[in-house]
Amino acid sequence: MLKLGHKNLTTWEKSLELVESIYKFCDKLPEKEKYIIIPQLKRAAISVSSNIAEGYARKSKKETLRFLDIARSSLVEIDTQIAITVKLKYVDEKNINKLSETINHTFALLTKLINSIIQN
Numbered sequence: 001m002l003k004l005g006h007k008n009l010t011t012w013e014k015s016l017e018l019v020e021s022i023y024k025f026c027d028k029l030p031e032k033e034k035y036i037i038i039p040q041l042k043r044a045a046i047s048v049s050s051n052i053a054e055g056y057a058r059k060s061k062k063e064t065l066r067f068l069d070i071a072r073s074s075l076v077e078i079d080t081q082i083a084i085t086v087k088l089k090y091v092d093e094k095n096i097n098k099l100s101e102t103i104n105h106t107f108a109l110l111t112k113l114i115n116s117i118i119q120n
Contacts, residue, residue, distance in 0.1 A: 006056035011109040014102070015049035015071070021102050022078065029090050041081050047074040048106065061117060068114050075107050 006012045022045035026038045048071045055067025082103075086093050 006053045009052065009056070009113070011106070011113045012049060012052045012056075014106045014109055015052055018075075018078075018102050018106050019045045019049060021099050025082075025091075025096070025099055029085060033090070037081055037085060041078060044074045044077045044081065047071065048078075048110075052110070061120075065114060065117055068110060068117070072107065072110050072114070075103060075110065079103055 019042075022041050026041055029038055051067045051071035051074065055064045055071070058064045058067065082091075082096060082099065085091050086096070
């Protein structure tokens with residue numbers, strides 16, 4: 001594996017935790033969602049960490065920020081998809097507290113990272 005700068009970021013590490021949490025969450029969803037919500041959630045989760053990595057491989061600040069913004073947008077997508085699973089009563093909102101904490105923490109770290117790049 002490559003030894004690149006994004007692997008030293010707490011934000012990237014947290015995004016990998018999010019991928020793991022989303023995969024475990026998807027295991028609890030009904031079989032009928034295996035072609036709809038489940039792959040969409042997994043792709044969005046993978047998109048977060050992938051876009052952080054890709055952004056850090058870019059040469060310009062503008063490009064880095066663009067990819068970090070895409071990563072943050074994927075978090076919003078995940079949040080919406082989880083809200084849909086609650087609305088459809090696939091999960092009880094009380095049972096997603098840990099996952100919600102991971103999403104919120106990742107979003108906060110990503111926002112902080114974006115702001116630090118903007119200010120430098």
